[in-house]
Amino acid sequence: GILLKEVDRLLRPNGYFVYSAPPAYRKDKDFPVVWEKLVYLTTALCWKLIAQQVQTAIWIKEANQSCQLEHAKEKTLNLCTSKDDTSPSWQAPIKDCVNLSPRAEDINKLPPGPERLLLYSRSLETTGLHFFHV
Incomplete structure (x- = not known):
């Protein structure tokens, strides 16, 4: 489960996760258990x-704070502390x-094409990284 949580950390809201099991798994007696856990x-x-x-199978990661908070309350989801939100995405355990x-209304829509390269991410601001144009 921890690797799937890492995928969640890297996946943007409204991003897709595709899972495909090799055909050999069709005959594997443990596949239904793996699928159930997934x-x-x-x-x-x-x-x-x-x-x-x-x-x-294809899943979409929706921006759904109320669902996450409900699952955290039910102890089916462990939320990170707020200080973990500002940690860099790379070389982190x-x-x-x-x-x-x-929240859904806080998600920036990415502009099309080359304008996207000039968009400064809010997450970069919180980590203290700054960039400049040359």
Whole structure:
């Protein structure tokens, strides 16, 4: 489950996670148990299953703070402390917790094309990283 929580940390709200099991798993007696655990974890992470066919499934990570807070209250999801939110994404140890998603109305829509390269991320501001144009 900790690796799926790491995927959650790296995945932007409204991003997609695709899981595809090799065909050999179809005959594996443990596959239903693995699938059940995967569904349990993605539900706890508040991801929405949007497509499933044979052994491939697609989830979307929705910005749903109320779902995350509810699952944290039920102890099915461990939320990271607020100080973890400002840690850099690179060279950081994997943690067995999930950062609270931003509220849907706080999510920046990325501009199209080359303008996106000039957009300064709010998450970079909170880590103290600054960039400049050359």
